[in-house]
């Protein structure tokens with residue numbers, strides 16, 4: 001039997017449209033490796049993402065088993081685990097799909113040098129985004145800092161390649177390699193088991209969600225995307241964040257649907273535009289790695305953020321007294337997901353009404369979102385806080401009362417997540433408002449003026 005190959009799985013936990021897996025299986029019988037590496041995203045995964053990861057690894061193990069590919073689980077640093085498995089299985093080469101975060105790239109660059117020195121072939125592939133972050137540049141050869149020109153350039157570059165089919169099954173490699181047991185990683189909460197809401201919120205697979213969205217909601221996405229009271233968006237963010245679906249699969253399935261249902265084409269175009277935001281965010285973190293914890297706009301280094309752990313806890317628990325904010329924070333806590341319109345509202349409230357640093361909100365989202373993604377979380381938090389690339393100006397402050405009235409006109413979202421509230425008036429759920437909207441707005445504008453030296 002030919003020497004086995006080793007395929008690394010990271011945030012690409014799928015067998016379809018997986019270029020590294022396809023190439024590895026062409027070279028010989030493949031072994032798959034997933035390493036639970038706390039440094040992979042610069043910090044350990046949060047609780048909700050760990051819950052999602054457990055399910056995703058279970059699904060991947062079963063899918064790979066059907067292909068005759070064993071999935072080895074290891075914990076610790078990625079490259080030490082690769083070295084150990086590569087030596088034990090006497091592999092001929094290591095294969096992976098590229099990632100673009102500063103932490104991921106540092107580890108993978110090191111892996112490539114190690115492989116070269118150790119005499120292994122190392123092959124990396126593009127598979128996790130519509131384009132690689134260095135492919136599109138401005139006329140001046142610079143990275144894009146503004147979304148719309150980036151979007152236009154991506155559309156002008158043409159459709160991304162067609163997704164790859166899963167490889168044909170193989171005869172499994174001869175000798176088994178030691179693997180951790182998934183349940184020993186304790187990714188699922190036990191004492192207490194707080195994941196009941198997550199289980200209820202996420203029945204079915206991403207493929208089913210994609211099919212249902214394209215058939216039922218995509219045509220109305222242009223309006224539906226702003227309405228948290230209806231199922232108007234795809235809810236595919238965790239599948240994309242963990243790579244159970246690739247953006248190319250989503251892209252081509254959506255185009256196919258637009259072909260057979262032309263009435264849905266406009267909605268589908270608007271949906272794919274959002275998918276391009278995912279690439280845009282990844283590109284920002286790739287080109288400007290300092291934004292992981294520093295503002296994209298340097299003048300915000302001097303912003304007079306407050307340090308107030310009590311106010312932060314009130315926001316986290318959904319007890320600000322503003323029903324729009326509290327409903328959103330409860331949806332997040334219960335389901336690991338929050339509608340984008342409400343994410344913008346709660347992020348604006350934290351950074352503007354409460355004047356708390358975006359990093360504190362980003363960290364809470366990191367811990368509580370099933371779709372927590374380093375680039376999307378960081379870029380969106382900075383965007384809302386006003387300090388990001390292409391950001392809404394800081395002085396545009398969302399009104400948490402009128403936003404609720406506008407985007408949840410029948411109060412169905414409110415009834416679902418904060419049934420004690422009558423309407424979107426502050427205090428209507430019996431919780432006194434943490435700040436007065438008008439005063440908070442004035443305070444935020446004054447802080448902004450102070451930063452600008454005005």
Ligand SMILES: Cc1cc2nc3c(=O)[nH]c(=O)nc-3n(C[C@H](O)[C@H](O)[C@H](O)COP(=O)(O)OP(=O)(O)OC[C@H]3O[C@@H](n4cnc5c(N)ncnc54)[C@H](O)[C@@H]3O)c2cc1C
Pocket residue numbers: 225233234235236237238240241271274275276277278281338339340343344347365369371372373374376377378380381384
């Ligand atoms: C403060 C804040 C933090 C966020 N953190 C994350 C995060 O950690 N992970 C994450 O996946 N999304 C994040 N988003 C973006 C967005 O809210 C979610 O992607 C979206 O709500 C997911 O729901 P959906 O799959 O139904 O989206 P759809 O509307 O169906 O969009 C399809 C896909 O496009 C991508 N997308 C949509 N909107 C955005 C956006 N604004 N920026 C980047 N990609 C986008 C997502 O991958 C999404 O699944 C954040 C937004 C805000 C305002």
